[in-house]
Amino acid sequence: MAEITYLEAIREALFEEMARDENVFCLGEDIGAFGGAFKVTEGLMARFGESRVIDTPISEIGIVGAAAGAAHMGMRPVVEMQFIDFIANAYDILTNYVATARYRAFLPCPMVVRGPSGGYVRGGPFHSQNPEAGFVHTPGLKVVYPSTAEDAKGLMKAAIRDEDCVLFFEHKYLYRRVKGVMPAGDHVVPIGKARVAREGTDVSVITYAATVHKALEAAEQLQAEDGLSVEVIDLRTLAPLDDEAIVATVRKTNRVLVLHEDTRTGGIAGEITARISESCFEWLDAPVLRVTAHDIPLPYAPQLEDFVLPQTPDVVRAIRRLAAY
Amino acid sequence: MAEITYLEAIREALFEEMARDENVFCLGEDIGAFGGAFKVTEGLMARFGESRVIDTPISEIGIVGAAAGAAHMGMRPVVEMQFIDFIANAYDILTNYVATARYRAFLPCPMVVRGPSGGYVRGGPFHSQNPEAGFVHTPGLKVVYPSTAEDAKGLMKAAIRDEDCVLFFEHKYLYRRVKGVMPAGDHVVPIGKARVAREGTDVSVITYAATVHKALEAAEQLQAEDGLSVEVIDLRTLAPLDDEAIVATVRKTNRVLVLHEDTRTGGIAGEITARISESCFEWLDAPVLRVTAHDIPLPYAPQLEDFVLPQTPDVVRAIRRLAAY
Amino acid sequence: MATRTARKGGEPAARPSDRLTREQKLELYYWMRLTRTLEERLVALYRQTKVVGGLFRSLGQEADAVGSCFALERRDVMSPLIRNLGAMLVKGATPVEVLKQYMAKGDSPTRGRELNIHFGDVGAAGATRGFLGQISPLGDMVPVMTGVTLSFRMRGEDRVGLVYVGDGATSTGAFHEGINFAAVQRCPLVVVVENNGYAYSTPTHKQTLAKQFVDKAVGYGIPGYQADGNDVLAVYDVTRTAVDAARAGGGTQLVELMTYRRKGHAEHDNQSYVPDGEIERWAAENDPIDRYVARLTGELGFAAAELAAVDERVRREVDAATDEAEASGFPEPLDALLGVYADPPAERPLWFREGTGGAVAASERAADGWGVYRADPKAGGDA
Amino acid sequence: MATRTARKGGEPAARPSDRLTREQKLELYYWMRLTRTLEERLVALYRQTKVVGGLFRSLGQEADAVGSCFALERRDVMSPLIRNLGAMLVKGATPVEVLKQYMAKGDSPTRGRELNIHFGDVGAAGATRGFLGQISPLGDMVPVMTGVTLSFRMRGEDRVGLVYVGDGATSTGAFHEGINFAAVQRCPLVVVVENNGYAYSTPTHKQTLAKQFVDKAVGYGIPGYQADGNDVLAVYDVTRTAVDAARAGGGTQLVELMTYRRKGHAEHDNQSYVPDGEIERWAAENDPIDRYVARLTGELGFAAAELAAVDERVRREVDAATDEAEASGFPEPLDALLGVYADPPAERPLWFREGTGGAVAASERAADGWGVYRADPKAGGDA
Numbered sequence A, B: 001m002a003e004i005t006y007l008e009a010i011r012e013a014l015f016e017e018m019a020r021d022e023n024v025f026c027l028g029e030d031i032g033a034f035g036g037a038f039k040v041t042e043g044l045m046a047r048f049g050e051s052r053v054i055d056t057p058i059s060e061i062g063i064v065g066a067a068a069g070a071a072h073m074g075m076r077p078v079v080e081m082q083f084i085d086f087i088a089n090a091y092d093i094l095t096n097y098v099a100t101a102r103y104r105a106f107l108p109c110p111m112v113v114r115g116p117s118g119g120y121v122r123g124g125p126f127h128s129q130n131p132e133a134g135f136v137h138t139p140g141l142k143v144v145y146p147s148t149a150e151d152a153k154g155l156m157k158a159a160i161r162d163e164d165c166v167l168f169f170e171h172k173y174l175y176r177r178v179k180g181v182m183p184a185g186d187h188v189v190p191i192g193k194a195r196v197a198r199e200g201t202d203v204s205v206i207t208y209a210a211t212v213h214k215a216l217e218a219a220e221q222l223q224a225e226d227g228l229s230v231e232v233i234d235l236r237t238l239a240p241l242d243d244e245a246i247v248a249t250v251r252k253t254n255r256v257l258v259l260h261e262d263t264r265t266g267g268i269a270g271e272i273t274a275r276i277s278e279s280c281f282e283w284l285d286a287p288v289l290r291v292t293a294h295d296i297p298l299p300y301a302p303q304l305e306d307f308v309l310p311q312t313p314d315v316v317r318a319i320r321r322l323a324a325y
Numbered sequence C, D: 001m002a003t004r005t006a007r008k009g010g011e012p013a014a015r016p017s018d019r020l021t022r023e024q025k026l027e028l029y030y031w032m033r034l035t036r037t038l039e040e041r042l043v044a045l046y047r048q049t050k051v052v053g054g055l056f057r058s059l060g061q062e063a064d065a066v067g068s069c070f071a072l073e074r075r076d077v078m079s080p081l082i083r084n085l086g087a088m089l090v091k092g093a094t095p096v097e098v099l100k101q102y103m104a105k106g107d108s109p110t111r112g113r114e115l116n117i118h119f120g121d122v123g124a125a126g127a128t129r130g131f132l133g134q135i136s137p138l139g140d141m142v143p144v145m146t147g148v149t150l151s152f153r154m155r156g157e158d159r160v161g162l163v164y165v166g167d168g169a170t171s172t173g174a175f176h177e178g179i180n181f182a183a184v185q186r187c188p189l190v191v192v193v194e195n196n197g198y199a200y201s202t203p204t205h206k207q208t209l210a211k212q213f214v215d216k217a218v219g220y221g222i223p224g225y226q227a228d229g230n231d232v233l234a235v236y237d238v239t240r241t242a243v244d245a246a247r248a249g250g251g252t253q254l255v256e257l258m259t260y261r262r263k264g265h266a267e268h269d270n271q272s273y274v275p276d277g278e279i280e281r282w283a284a285e286n287d288p289i290d291r292y293v294a295r296l297t298g299e300l301g302f303a304a305a306e307l308a309a310v311d312e313r314v315r316r317e318v319d320a321a322t323d324e325a326e327a328s329g330f331p332e333p334l335d336a337l338l339g340v341y342a343d344p345p346a347e348r349p350l351w352f353r354e355g356t357g358g359a360v361a362a363s364e365r366a367a368d369g370w371g372v373y374r375a376d377p378k379a380g381g382d383a
C-alpha cells in the first residue's frame, strides 16, 4: 500500500463515505470545481456532482444552519470552513442551535464541520487559529483533532457516521508533511479514544494535533541525551476526553506535561489538569505543567510566530524540569 | 446612605460615567425609552438624550462592531446585550476584531459589553448562559463578573474607564436580590483584583458571581455545624485572573474548591486548577476539586434547572470532603 | 424580479381562497378562535403563577399565523416563532402540549427542557406533523429551514418549507445569510416576514429605513409579496401563491404580512412606548377575528349559530386540555441527564450532587477518585 | 428610494470630475500606475520568496480603488480590503510601508504582526491619514465603519466614511447588520461593493440571485448607485456624488462598481475555474489604465511624455521603497509580547521559553514556582 498524506487521507474518507451513503454531501466556499482552498475536496464534484458538492456564498451562519436543517431530515452534511478561524462566525448557531438540538428538541443533527486549523505556517492572526476550547466547552458537540494520516481518515469516517455534530479540526501544517499507509478495508477510528503515540515510563506528555510531533521529537532527543523514557499520549478526540487514557498514563509515569498549540489561558490544558487533579492527585510526583502558546493573537512574522507558539525545545525543557522535580 | 440593588448600582455607574465623560454612550436593543429588558438603562435616555442612548436593530454583530468603530475614534461605548446569551452572535467580531485591535493595529478599543447573565431564574437554555469561558480564552479581552452591588458599581466605572474592551457580566439572579450601600464619592473598583468575601483557615472556595452567595451560605452552615473555617474568594475579574489572591488563599488553607455556575468541561475552573497546580503544588493537602453545573444545556423546569446548577448543599458536601481528606 | 403586492395591485383573477370549501372556511375561524381562547387560558394560568416563565401573546395576529400556515400541506415543514401559536395549532400541535410546555410539565413535548412554544415534531414526510422547535436567538431558523428545504430539493421530495421572522429578526445576520443561500440554491422555502410594527419596544422605523420589508426581495433576487395580515383570506391567498410557486420549482419566496402586535412583547411589558390610542384603534377597527366573523356572517353566508358552536367546541377543548395539563406531573431531576448526545445516551450525575442515591454511593466506593461518577444514573434510590 | 444608475441613466448635467484640475487628472493616473507597478514589484519579490505569506493582486481593478478613494478628503476615513491597495495609496499609505508589511519586517506598520495590506492609520481628523486596518473575516469592517461614522455624526464632525466590500462579502451577516444599522442611524457612510465577478473561485451567480448588488439598496432604504468600475472618472463621479450626499446629511449610500478580477484570488490560484478567454478579453478590451491613458492622451489632451514622466517617477519611487524595505530588519521575538492590552503593557515570556535570558533566570530563582514569569521581558540578555 502506498503512503498518502494527511490531506489525501481526509479526501479518501470523504470519497468513501460519499460513495457508501448517498445522504452524505459536502458544502462550503469554493469546494466544488476549485476543490477548496487546500484542495481537500478536489475531485469530489467531478465524481459526485454539483448537488452533492455545493459551492456556497460566504455565509458561515448560513452554511452551518443549512447543514443542521438537512441533518434533521436525514442527510449527513459535511461543512467546510475555508479556514477554521471563520467558525467564529457560526459560534451562535453551532453552540445554541446545533449543540442543543438533540437535548431540547430530540432532533438528530448528525453533521461534520471541518476545516484547516492551526499555525506554524505564517498565516497570521486569522488563518492560524485553534478554536477548540470554545467548543469543547459546549455540551452537545464532539471535537476531533487528528495528528496522523491514518487517524485523519479513520476519524473522518467516524465523524460522518456519528449521530451528533462533530467538529473536525485538520491541522494545515500536517496536511502535506505527514503521511501514512491506510489500513485496508473500512478504516474507522472510534471517537473518544486517545492513542499512545509513544510508550514511556518517566514522564507523560498529553497532547494532540501538530504538537504530537513536537512531543515525539522531544522524546527522541531526551531518550538520546538524557536517557529519559517519555510517553506521548495523542488525545485525537478533545470532546469527549478519554479519561481512562489520561488516568492510565498519569498512574504510569506520575509526571505529566500537557502540551497544546492553543493559547494558554482557558485552553483545554486547564481542563485536563483539573481532571488529573480530581482523579489522580495522589499519583502525582510533580505538578502538572503546561506548555502552550503565549496568550497573544498569533503574529505573522516567522520570528514572532515561532516565539509565540510552542516549539520542541520548550517541550524538552519542560520535561527535564518535570523529570528533575 | 440608603441601600440600593445590584441593578441600581449598575445604573448609577452608567449615570455617573455618562455625566462625567461626554464620550460615554450606550447602545443596545430597547435600552432607550423602554429602559432595557431589565430596566438597567431606565431614565438614561430622558437624562442624556436619544443620541447618547441608542436603540438599535436586532444586530449583535452590528452593535458590537459599531461600538468598536466609535471606540477607535475616542468614544466610550457601552453595549447592552439584551441577554448575554446573544453575545454568541458577536463572537467573531469580539474575538477577531475587538480583541486584536490594539495588538495588530495599535488601535485603542475602549468599550464595554454588558448584559444579564446566569441562571437560577427559570430562563431556559437561551436566557441563562454563562459565556465567560469562551472570552477568558481570548487574549485582548477583559472579563468582569461582580457578585455584590458595591462591586457592580465600582467595576462598571472601572470598565468604562479601561483602555481596552471589558465584557461585563451582570448576574440577573442578583439584580434585585442583592443590595448594598455605595461608598461615597467616585467609587471605582480596580479590574484584576479579587476580594476575600469571607476569611477562613481550613478550606478555600474560589468563585464569582451568583455562586459567591452559595459559598457564603455553605461557609455559614459549616461554621455552625462542623466548626469549619471556610475562606471565600470572590474573583470579581475573570480576565486577567488575580494570581496573587489565588496563591495567597491556597497557601493559607491548602485545600481548594473551585466553584462556578458554568458547565464543568472547559469552564474556567480548569484554568484556575492548572494555575494552582503550577504555582502551589507543594502547598496542596488535597486535590483541587470543582463544583460546577452539569455538562448540559440548562433546562427550563425548576426541577431540572435546580438539578443541573450547583446548589449550596453541593458546596457543603464538597467542602466536607476536602476538609476530611 | 417583480414585487407582487397583493394588497396594492388589483384583485387577482382567481384567488386560491375561492377554492376553499365551506368547511375549510369555518376551520380557519376555528383555528383563530382556538388560538385566542388558548392564549386567554394561558393568561389565567399565568396569573395563577402556573406558567413558569414568560407568556407571549399573538392577540391581533391570529389571522397572519393561521392563514399562512393553512397554505401548507401536512408533509410540508413550518418553522414558527414565539407569536405563531396559531400556525402551530394548524400544523397539528395540540392545546394540551402547549399548556404543558408553558407549565414545564414532565410529559410536555420537551419534558420540561424548553419553554413556551419552543417545541416541534419534524422528520420524514407523513411520519411527523412537520413543525420545527425554534430557539431564542432570532434569525437562526432561516438558515436551518434553508437546509430543510435543500434536503427536499436534493431528494426530489414534493415538500415546501415555511419560516416566520418578525420585522425585528430581519436585522439579523442569520436571516440574511439564510435567505440569500436559500435563494441561490432555489430552495422551496417561503420566508414570511410578520411586520407587526414592533420588535419588543422598537418600532419598525428604528429597525430599518426600508419603506417595507417586501423591498428586500429584489436584493435577494426572489419574488416578493405583501398582504394585509389581519385578513385571514388575504393571508391565505398570498401565502398559498408563494407556496405554490415554491412547490412548482420557483425557488425561495418572500411574503410580508402587515399586522399589529396588540399586547406587549411578553405579558410583563406595559407597552409604555406605544403612542396613545394606537392599540385601541387596532382593537376596534382591525381585529382579525372580528373582521373574519363579519365576513363569514355577511358575504360568506354563515349563521351566527355556526360560529357559536365553534366557540363552544373551542372552550370545551381548552377546558379539557387544561385539566389534563394541570393533572400531569413535573419532571424528574435525573431526566435532565438524558440525551445530550446519542452516544453516550446519558450524562453522569456529578459526585457532589446529593440525592442521586446509588450513583453517588457507588462512586464514593470507587477506587478511582474524585472525578465524575461512573455509575448508571438510573440505578439506586435517594441517598 | 430611487436607484440611480450612473451608467445606465443619461450623463448627469455636471459631473464632479469636470471640476478636477489638470494636476488631479494626472494624479489619478499616478495612483493607478503606482498601484500596478508596486504590485508587479511584489510579484518579483514573491518569486524571490521575500514575501512571507500570500500575495493579492488588484490587476484590472486599479480604477475602482483609486477613483473611489479620490472622492474622499484627508479627514475622511476609509476602510480597505485586500484588493484596495490603490485606495490605500491615495489615502496616504506609502510603498515602503506596503513592501515592509508583505516582507514582515520589524519596522513595518504592524511590526510584523499582520500580513500584506492589513494596516491602518486612523484617529482624530488631521492627526492621521484616515484608513483602517482590516481583518480577514469578511464583512466585519462594515459595522466597524458604522461606528466610525456614527461618531462623526454624534460629534458633528464634517467627516465621511467609506467602506469597501466584495461581491462575496455581501453575503455575510456582518455586512447586513452593519449597513442596516448605519442606514437607520443615517451614518455618513458610503458602502462600495466592488463587483469583480468572483469571490475566490465563486462566480457572482452562486453568491446571490440578485441581478445586481445595487438592488440591495432599496431593501435598506438607502440610495444606490452603479458605475463602470474600470472607468476611473466614472468611478470618481459616482463615488463623489455618494460622498457628497453622505456629507450633506443624506445618510448611508450604496455604490456598486462593476469590474473584473484578472488575477486569481491570490498569487497561488491558477484560475482554472474561469471560462476560456474571459481574462484575456478583459485585459485586451477593458484595462482601466489603458482606457485612462487613451482618454488622457485623447480627449483630455495630455502629452505621452507627461505620462511617461509619471511612469518614470513611479519606477524610481518603487525602486527606492524596495531598497529601503529590503534593508530593514526582522522583528525581535520579544516584541511579540508587547501591547495585547494597554494595561498590562506586556505579556510575560513563559517559563519554558529558552532564550529570553534574564526573564527566565529570574523566574527560575523565584520562590513562587512554576507559573508564568513575573520579570520584565525587556530585562536581561539571552540565557
Ligand SMILES: Cc1ncc(C[n+]2csc(CCOP(=O)(O)OP(=O)(O)O)c2C)c(N)n1
Residues within 6 Å of the ligand: B029, B058, B059, B060, B082, B083, B086, B089, C081, C083, C136, C137, C138, C165, C166, C167, C168, C169, C170, C172, C194, C196, C198, C199, C200, C261, C265
Ligand atoms: C439574536 C437575538 N437578539 C436579541 C433577542 C431578544 N429578543 C427576543 S424577541 C425580540 C424582539 C423580536 O421582534 P420581532 O422579530 O419583530 O418579533 P415579534 O416579537 O414582533 O413577533 C428581541 C429583541 C433575541 N431573541 N435574539
Ligand SMILES: Cc1ncc(C[n+]2csc(CCOP(=O)(O)OP(=O)(O)O)c2C)c(N)n1
Residues within 6 Å of the ligand: A029, A058, A059, A060, A082, A083, A086, A089, D083, D136, D137, D138, D165, D166, D167, D168, D169, D170, D172, D194, D196, D198, D199, D200, D261, D265
Ligand atoms: C467570513 C469569511 N469567510 C471566508 C473567508 C475566506 N475568503 C477570503 S477572501 C474570500 C473571497 C472574497 O471575495 P469578494 O468578497 O468578492 O472579494 P474579492 O476577493 O473578489 O475582492 C473568501 C471566501 C473570509 N475571509 N471571511
Ligand SMILES: [Mg+2]
Residues within 6 Å of the ligand: C166, C167, C168, C194, C195, C196, C197, C198, C199, C200
Ligand atoms: Mg415585530
Ligand SMILES: [Mg+2]
Residues within 6 Å of the ligand: D166, D167, D168, D194, D195, D196, D197, D198, D199, D200, D261
Ligand atoms: Mg469579488
